[in-house]
Amino acid sequence: MTCAPPIAHLAGLVGTWRGKGRGMYPTIESFTYRDELIFGNVGKPFFTFTQRTTMAGEPRHTETGFLRAPSPTTIEFVVAIPTGQVELGVGTCTVHTDGSIVLHTLAQDVQNSPTAKEVNVIEREFCLGEDVLTYRLWMAAVGQEKQLHLESALERVA
Numbered sequence: 001m002t003c004a005p006p007i008a009h010l011a012g013l014v015g016t017w018r019g020k021g022r023g024m025y026p027t028i029e030s031f032t033y034r035d036e037l038i039f040g041n042v043g044k045p046f047f048t049f050t051q052r053t054t055m056a057g058e059p060r061h062t063e064t065g066f067l068r069a070p071s072p073t074t075i076e077f078v079v080a081i082p083t084g085q086v087e088l089g090v091g092t093c094t095v096h097t098d099g100s101i102v103l104h105t106l107a108q109d110v111q112n113s114p115t116a117k118e119v120n121v122i123e124r125e126f127c128l129g130e131d132v133l134t135y136r137l138w139m140a141a142v143g144q145e146k147q148l149h150l151e152s153a154l155e156r157v158a
Contacts, residue, residue, distance in 0.1 A: 006045040007069045009095050010103075013039040013126070014047065017133045021053070021152025026144055033060060035152040037135065039067065049079065067103075069093060077105045077124065084116025089124060100129035121146050131156045 003011045021035040033053045040048035047067040053060045065079035065087075077089035089105030096102075103126040110119045121140040126133060133154045140146035 001041055001043050003041050004043060004045040007047060007067070009072055010047065010067070010069060010075075010093065010101060011041070012099060012101055012128055013067075013133070014041045015039065015156050016158040017154035018157050019133075019152055019154035021135070021150060023150045025139075025141075025147070025149050027142055031055065033152075035135070035154060037133065037154060045069075049077070075103055075105060077103075077107075084113035085119050085122075086111040087122050089122060091124075098129075100127070102127050117142055 003014070015038070017037045019035055020032065022030065022032050024030040033055050036052045038048075038050045042048060045068070049065045049067050050062070052062045063079050063081045065077065068076040068078070070076060073093055075091055075093045077087070077091070079087040079089070081087065087107040087110050089107040091103065091105035094102045103124070105124045107122045110122055112118055119139055119141040123138040123146065125136045133156070135150070135152045135154065136148065137150040138146050139149045
């Protein structure tokens with residue numbers, strides 16, 4: 001399926017990506033996990049996004065949303081997180097002549113449900129090159145300053 005023009009320059013992201021990741025934060029023990037990211041093309045001017053993680057074969061975390069590109073150099077990342085947060089990340093997109101892509105978003109006002117742990121800021125970076133997608137997420141939460149929380153390296157599987 002052809003990508004809609006507003007998001008066609010990001011077509012290299014479409015697919016299923018899997019790999020290993022690691023997580024850290026001052027309030028928890030560091031951990032490793034299996035990561036799966038799916039960018040889906042539904043023919044509209046956005047991509048669907050799903051992330052799923054597992055540890056020892058057991059489901060751990062999931063989130064879902066949409067990646068929009070209002071211009072060739074700007075993106076919006078709208079994500080619902082089942083731990084009680086909603087993120088609207090706004091940022092930049094750079095597509096290099098070699099086909100590599102770098103996306104960077106910052107959500108400075110994460111919305112939290114009344115019973116959720118407090119998350120204030122989420123920053124994400126996706127770097128695509130040579131069929132390897134690296135992903136990093138920083139956050140400020142539960143009274144901590146913004147810092148690296150997750151990073152993974154994924155390969156295209158579909």
